[in-house]
Amino acid sequence: xxxxxxxxxxxxxxxxxxxxxxxxxxxxxxxxxxxxxxxxxxxxxxxxxxxxxxxxxxxxxxxxxxxxxxxxxxxxxxxxxxxxxxxxxxxxxxxxxxxxxxxxxxxxxxxxxxxxxxxxxxxxxxxxxxxxxxxxxxxxx
Amino acid sequence: xxxxxxxxxxxxxxxxxxxxxxxxxxxxxxxxxxxxxxxxxxxxxxxxxxxxxxxxxxxxxxxxxxxxxxxxxxxxxxxxxxxxxxxxxxxxxxxxxxxxxxxxxxxxxxxxxxxxxxxxxxxxxxxxxxxxxxxxxxxxx
DNA sequence: GTATGTGCAAACTTTTTGCACTTCG
DNA sequence: CGAAGTGCAAAAAGTTTGCACATAC
Numbered sequence: 001x002x003x004x005x006x007x008x009x010x011x012x013x014x015x016x017x018x019x020x021x022x023x024x025x026x027x028x029x030x031x032x033x034x035x036x037x038x039x040x041x042x043x044x045x046x047x048x049x050x051x052x053x054x055x056x057x058x059x060x061x062x063x064x065x066x067x068x069x070x071x072x073x074x075x076x077x078x079x080x081x082x083x084x085x086x087x088x089x090x091x092x093x094x095x096x097x098x099x100x101x102x103x104x105x106x107x108x109x110x111x112x113x114x115x116x117x118x119x120x121x122x123x124x125x126x127x128x129x130x131x132x133x134x135x136x137x138x139x140x141x
Numbered sequence: 142x143x144x145x146x147x148x149x150x151x152x153x154x155x156x157x158x159x160x161x162x163x164x165x166x167x168x169x170x171x172x173x174x175x176x177x178x179x180x181x182x183x184x185x186x187x188x189x190x191x192x193x194x195x196x197x198x199x200x201x202x203x204x205x206x207x208x209x210x211x212x213x214x215x216x217x218x219x220x221x222x223x224x225x226x227x228x229x230x231x232x233x234x235x236x237x238x239x240x241x242x243x244x245x246x247x248x249x250x251x252x253x254x255x256x257x258x259x260x261x262x263x264x265x266x267x268x269x270x271x272x273x274x275x276x277x278x279x280x281x282x
Numbered sequence: 283g284t285a286t287g288t289g290c291a292a293a294c295t296t297t298t299t300g301c302a303c304t305t306c307g
Numbered sequence: 308c309g310a311a312g313t314g315c316a317a318a319a320a321g322t323t324t325g326c327a328c329a330t331a332c
Contacts, residue, residue, distance in 0.1 A: 018286060018331050039321075054289045059322060061287090075216035075274075079297070080321070093266060109257065113273075116253060122277070128237060129276040132254075133216075136268040159306050159311060180296075195314045200297060202312090220321070221296070 004028070015068040025050055026061045027070065030085040036074050036101045038082050074101060075133075091132040097141035104134065145169070156209040166191055167202045168211065171226040177215050177242045179223050215242060216274075232273040238282035245275060 008027050012019050029042045037045070043058045062083060065071045074082040074092065078099070086103060089110065093102040113130050149168050153160050170183045178186070184199045203224060206212045215223040215233065219240070227244060230251065234243040254271050 020287060020331070022288070052289080054291095055321095056290070056323075057288055063323095064287090073218055075218060077214055077216060079220055079222055081220050093263070096269060106261075109261075112253070112257060116250065117275075120247075120250075122234070122275075124280045125234060125277050126280070127275065127277040131274045131276070133272045133274060134258075134263075134268060135270040135272070136263070136266050139265045139267070161306070161312060163313070193314080195316095196296095197298075197315075198313050204298095205312090 004031075011070055015070065017064065017068060021050070022053060022057055023061050023065070025053075026058060027065065027085070030071055030083055035099075036082040036084050038080050042083070076101070089129065089131075091134065093138075094133060094135045095141050096135060096137050098138075100138060100141065102138075104132075145172075152211055156211065158205065158209060162191070163194055163198055164202050164206070166194075167199060168206065168226070171212055171224055176240075177223040177225050179221050183224070217242070230270065230272075232275060234279075235274060235276045236282050237276060237278050239279075241279060241282065243279075245273075 005024065005028070008024050008031075009019050012023050012027065017023065025046050026042060029045045030037060033041055033045055039055075039058055039062060042062070043053065043055055046053050046058070062071070066073055066083075069087055072084045072087055074084045076082055076094075076099075082101065084103075088105075091104040091106065091109070093104050095101070109132065110130075113132075117127060117130065146165065146169070149165050149172075150160050153164050153168065158164065166187050167183060170186045171178060174182055174186055180196075180199055180203060183203070184194065184196060187194050187199070203212070207214055207224075210228055213225045213228055215225045217223055217235075217240070223242065225244075229246075232245040232247065232250070234245050236242070250273065254273075258268060258271065
């Protein structure tokens with residue numbers, strides 16, 4: 001079995017991108033930092049072990065990873081972009097009290113929505129993707 | 142029947158807020174600019190008729206209106222906040238090609254989701270609100 | 283070797299803040 | 308009149324850019 005880092009190298013390489021230390025550790029950081037980190041969270045985390053990474057590089061790498069579908073951007077109410085290492089379609093639970101965003105996978109819900117929108121046509125609109133945002137409060141918050 | 146402006150004054154007044162010209166015209170601007178305007182769109186629009194409004198004021202007023210549930214913030218993939226004059230629960234169609242966001246009201250969908258999540262409990266999470274983001278491409282774009 | 287990627291610092295955009303002045307009720 | 312709201316300008320926060328240098332392949 002491959003190590004985690006080798007998996008990451010593979011993922012980057014398969015997209016035809018150069019495998020650089022910066023790209024490896026940024027992708028690794030997103031997988032490690034599981035609460036949908038901001039660019040700043042990622043930069044801080046990486047600097048612990050890799051102090052020379054530049055802010056600009058982090059943003060450039062994140063943009064490249066998003067374009068190549070290795071990570072996703074997550075919309076929030078705030079004006080800060082957050083990133084998600086899970087690229088399979090999934091939904092999110094947003095906490096009203098704090099900035100926690102929890103992943104929510106629900107295949108049954110996906111089927112339900114797919115069926116619903118199959119009969120419900122939008123004239124002049126080609127449907128690509130449906131994301132459900134579930135807002136509420138976690139007891140722990 | 143009341144004029145539109147009187148309606149707007151009423152809405153502000155009913156929240157216990159002072160009815161100022163700035164608040165009136167910002168709320169009016171959001172109703173007029175129907176594609177979920179940014180703070181900047183709103184400022185520009187208002188300055189046509191009311192050149193002295195300050196950027197800071199626009200942000201402060203928008204924040205007040207959001208807090209008092211007279212408007213809503215709309216999440217986007219970009220890092221710009223947009224505002225929505227419709228406060229009733231509704232969903233959005235997002236265009237992948239441009240920055241168009243169209244309102245989508247669908248009571249049947251709301252019922253479907255309400256029923257679905259009634260049986261589907263989230264332990265440790267109090268559900269407040271569900272918003273469906275429908276991404277796709279408009280033919281016109 | 284060469285195309286691609288990175289570091290750095292400066293610039294840019296969007297949003298927030300503090301405080302004196304003004305206005306609504 | 309007094310509490311609440313606004314204007315202004317400065318600063319903060321987040322992100323982008325340009326270019327010389329470095330590196331993966």
